Amino acid sequence: MDPKLQNQQKTLDFLKENLHDTLVKYDTPFRKALTVDLKIASTLWKLATNCEYRTVAHLFGIARRAIDGTHIPILAPKEVPADYHNRKGFYSIILQAVVDSSYKFWNINVGWAGRVHDARVFANSSIYAQFQGGNVVGKELDKRFNNTTITPDNGALSAEKRYFNYKLSRARMVVENAFGRLKGRWRCLMKRNDLSTLFVPDVAECCCTLHNICETFLNEFPEEWLEQEEMNNAPNDCQAATQTGERVRDTLINYLLQEREQ
Numbered sequence: 001m002d003p004k005l006q007n008q009q010k011t012l013d014f015l016k017e018n019l020h021d022t023l024v025k026y027d028t029p030f031r032k033a034l035t036v037d038l039k040i041a042s043t044l045w046k047l048a049t050n051c052e053y054r055t056v057a058h059l060f061g062i063a064r065r066a067i068d069g070t071h072i073p074i075l076a077p078k079e080v081p082a083d084y085h086n087r088k089g090f091y092s093i094i095l096q097a098v099v100d101s102s103y104k105f106w107n108i109n110v111g112w113a114g115r116v117h118d119a120r121v122f123a124n125s126s127i128y129a130q131f132q133g134g135n136v137v138g139k140e141l142d143k144r145f146n147n148t149t150i151t152p153d154n155g156a157l158s159a160e161k162r163y164f165n166y167k168l169s170r171a172r173m174v175v176e177n178a179f180g181r182l183k184g185r186w187r188c189l190m191k192r193n194d195l196s197t198l199f200v201p202d203v204a205e206c207c208c209t210l211h212n213i214c215e216t217f218l219n220e221f222p223e224e225w226l227e228q229e230e231m232n233n234a235p236n237d238c239q240a241a242t243q244t245g246e247r248v249r250d251t252l253i254n255y256l257l258q259e260r261e262q
Contacts, residue, residue, distance in 0.1 A: 012037075012040065012041075015040050016036055016037065016040060019036065019040065020036050023036045023039050023040070024036055034062060038060060038062065041060065042056050042059075042060045042062060045059065045060070053101065057100075057101040057102065064100070064101055064174075065098050065099060065100045065101075065106060066098070066099060066174050066175050067096065067097065067098045067099075067122070067127065067175065068096070068097070068099075068175035068176065068179075069094050069095060069096040069097070069118050069121060070094070070095050070097075070179040070183075071086055071088065071090075071092035071093070071094060071095075071114055072092055072093050072094075072095055072110075072189050072193065072200060072204055073090055073091065073092050073190075073191060073192040073193060074091050074092055074093055074114075074192065074193050074195075074197055074200055075091065075192060075193070075194055075197075076091045077091070077197045080113075082115070083113040083114075083115050083116075084113045084114045084115060084197070085114065085115055086114035086115055087115075090114075090192075091114060091192075092114035093110065093111055093112060093113065093114060093197065093200055093201065093204075094110070094111075094112040094113070094114060094116060094118075094121055095108065095109075095110045095179075095189075095204055095208075096108065096109040096110070096112075096118070096121050096122065096125060097109075097175065097178070097179070097208070098127055099174055099175045099178040100174075101174060102215055103174070103177060103178040103181055103215050104178075104211075104212045104215050104216070105178065105182075105208045105211065105212055107125075107126065107127045108204075108205065108208050109121060109124075109125040109126065109127070110201045110204045110205060110208075111200075111201035112124075178211075180226050181211065181215075181221055181225075181226070182207060182208065182211045184221065184225035184226050185207075185210075185211060185214060185221070185225065186207040186210065186211070188203060188207070189203075189204060189207055
């Protein structure tokens with residue numbers, strides 16, 4: 001073995017031996033734990049290269065996914081226009097998407113009228129059907145999450161609930177950034193679309209596909225393309241959390257606190 005490589009291996013072995021008890025995690029019903037070797041290797045790469053977190057996630061296969069929705073502005077339809085008038089004050093259709101840390105879309109559901117609540121869109125999506133079939137994170141966990149809406153906690157918050165809101169917000173930021181990049185590249189989704197309501201979903205699907213291609217080939221994305229819009233920054237309606245969702249949220253709070261203390 002090359003002496004340089006041998007010395008590097010000794011360094012890695014030293015780090016692994018001394019950091020093992022601090023870094024080791026175990027598989028849970030919520031996620032499969034990353035190995036100590038993977039944590040050390042990805043951290044060293046990040047510190048050495050200063051590359052983006054999404055690049056590190058892609059290189060080391062540790063990308064995570066999150067789901068959210070966005071509104072695509074449209075002209076008021078001639079038929080049942082009230083169904084398309086969303087709570088933010090304009091006519092739209094909804095694009096729901098599952099996004100990874102590379103801002104790429106893995107599952108989309110587009111076409112629901114803007115007035116429809118996010119929970120109903122999700123309950124009628126293909127990703128929800130996969131939850132029911134136990135094809136997402138495990139049958140037992142999927143069963144417990146069925147018919148569940150989990151929202152940020154509101155009101156007087158304890159330190160534990162503020163921590164949960166922080167973790168939930170971080171997950172959603174990935175999706176919001178992906179939507180921003182999607183609309184930044186394809187402005188037909190950002191401004192009011194004058195196409196027939198029947199064709200807008202096809203246009204949105206096409207743009208999502210083109211977006212994934214651009215992200216895969218790391219096409220340039222100037223920051224000035226990111227225009228802040230009120231409809232993207234407005235808070236979601238948090239009044240529809242089910243009682244089951246509240247119980248699951250409390251369970252997740254306890255889980256996250258236990259994981260942080262390990």
